[in-house]
Amino acid sequence: MSMIAATARIHPLALVEDGATIGENVVIGPFCHVGPKVTLGDNVELLTHVVVTGRTTIGNGSKIFPMAVIGGDPQSVHHGGEETTLVIGENCTMREGVTINTGTADAGGTTIVGDNNLFLANSHIAHDCRIGNNVIMSNNVMLAGHVTIGDRVILGGGSAVHQFTRIGRQAFIGGLSAVSYDVIPYGMLNGNPGILGGLNVVGMTRAGIDRPVIHTVRRAFKQIFEGTGSARANAMAIREEYADCKEVIEILDFIAAESDRALSSPNRGPKG
Structure with a gap:
């Protein structure tokens, strides 16, 4: 049975499946689909044509734009259909076409995203990633599985991060960079292959x-x-x-x- 707050506003052309939990003042626009194991915190807004599925929790005040798919199955050959989890913190913005997957069973089963993050159009967060707070991912950024991103990291448009890579707090990744190796906190990396060019002095x-x-x-x-x-x-x-x-x-x-x-x-x- 769904738990839908009285103050939630759900468009008649949206589908909220039985079992979903919908918080206070949530807005769900037309043609959105919310799965039966989804929890939307207070003041979450889904604009239109948004899919939130899987065992997914989205924190208070987050906003999701059209064509985003949040909580989809991991894109991993090791995924055997197990029920896994995605947890997204508060005040996150997911722009058009963003995809964020749940975890895989053999890696703990959970993808975790912190608070106050901005994910621009068509960026992707794969299974089992760990994203800190105040992170900015520009358009078309791609994170492979098991990537760890520290607080206040900025990733430029079209950059790609290899699986299991760590990017330390307040690092800066230039646009179109290939991140194959760990990037130290406050580091600034550019190029393909990515080269550590010094420190993110502007960010510091x-x-x-x-x-x-x-x-x-x-x-x-x-x-x-x-x-x-x-x-x-x-x-x-x-x-x-x-x-x-x-x-x-x-x-x-x-x-x-x-x-x-x-x-x-x-x-x-x-x-x-």
Whole structure:
């Protein structure tokens, strides 16, 4: 049995299947289809021709534009039809043609999207991804399965991210870039293959990071990627030197963490 708040406005040409949960002040436009295991939080708006299916939860205040398909089955040869999950946070905007898939059973079964995200037209989030908060994905961005995106990351139009890749907080990915390897927090990557060109100084400045701190992070960046050893060895060697700079420590922790992918570097190919 559906649970539909009295204040919800559902167009007579929309289909809300029995079992769906619809919050206060939700607006569902014409020709939308809401599946039986969907939960729409308060003030969610589906404009028209939107499909929300699967075991999907969409947080308060989110808005979905025409032709988006949210909660579809994972596009994976390993998916055997198991019931899996998609959880989307609050105040997310999904523009025309956006697709976001549920997880796969062998990877925990859940795709997770945080709050205050903007996904522009025809961008795609595959199964088992983990998306942080305040992320912007421009038109036609493609995330393969199991990708992790940190808070405040910006991905330029047409960029593509390889499966299992991590992109650290507040990194910037240029348009049409191919992201095959992990990108450090505050990193700026461009090209195909993607090359780590330095730091996202504009984003750091907009986030209120002081200029002396940015210079400190730049110095650490050079030591990590221009040193004689591997990036991981270099990062380990400078940890004590930068113990008082949380931004550098964030980068060093990211590099030290286990990952299925190598690190993007200022040279072609990874620097391990």
